[in-house]
Amino acid sequence: MMAVEDDKNLPRDPQAPKGRPTPKRSEAEANRKTRVTVPKDRKEANRQARDRMRTERDKQRQALLDGDERYLPVRDKGQVRRFTRDFIDSRWSAAEFFLPYAVVVLVLSIVRVPVLQLASTLLFMLFFVVVVLDFVRLGLTLRKSLAERFPNENTRGAVAYGLMRTLQMRRLRLPKPQVKRGERP
Structure with missing residues (x-):
């Protein structure tokens, strides 16, 4: 163990700046030929x-x-992404109900009752505004939490990752939620 540490402390040989001598051509060719396995x-x-x-x-x-x-x-790896998933999964969000709500509005807009069509369109617009406001609130809160929790790490893309996760219904999210609603990550 001590010999390995001593080798690391020694200065490099100026003739071998890589830390090891350059192999002879015959050795390099032999190495290259033995490493490649071509399937028959x-x-x-x-x-x-x-x-x-x-x-x-x-x-x-x-x-x-x-x-x-x-x-x-790779998209889901790391502490930052895990915290983002847990942060999103621990909260209720209007955005996760967007897709089911859109299906209901679509069905109501097909019905040939003008009052229902108008009401569904207005409710959809109202719900859309609520989702956008929820996105802004959630994004700002998540950005602040990430800055506090991971001050020296790269958090680029984590807020967008979290917001896209909110659009999915909770039981369809992958990776599966690891925290219950109401728990704080």
Whole structure:
């Protein structure tokens, strides 16, 4: 253990600025030839690649359901994104009811009763304004919480990530919510 630490403290050899000597051409060629494994059968290679990709997708899907940080997609990894998900999932939001409400308004607008059509359109506009105001409130609160919790980390895109998460109904969100409503992250 001590020898490894001593090696790190020694100055680098000026003849080998990479920290190791450049390999001889014959060694480099031999290394290159032994590392490459060319499949004998193209169909078999494609099948292996498909199987490998399928297992990676299955791991990723299971991670989205369980919240396992190791296999999450890059979009969902990290402490900042986890905090954002927990922050959004712990609150009620008008935006998560937007899609079901839009379906109801669509059905009411098809009905051939002019009063219902007008009422549904006005209610939809009102609900849209409420959602926008909720977005602004939630975005400002989330931005402030991120600045307090992670002052030295990159939080770029986290607010947009959180706002897009609010548009999804809670039980359809992936990764699955890890906190209950009312709990604070």
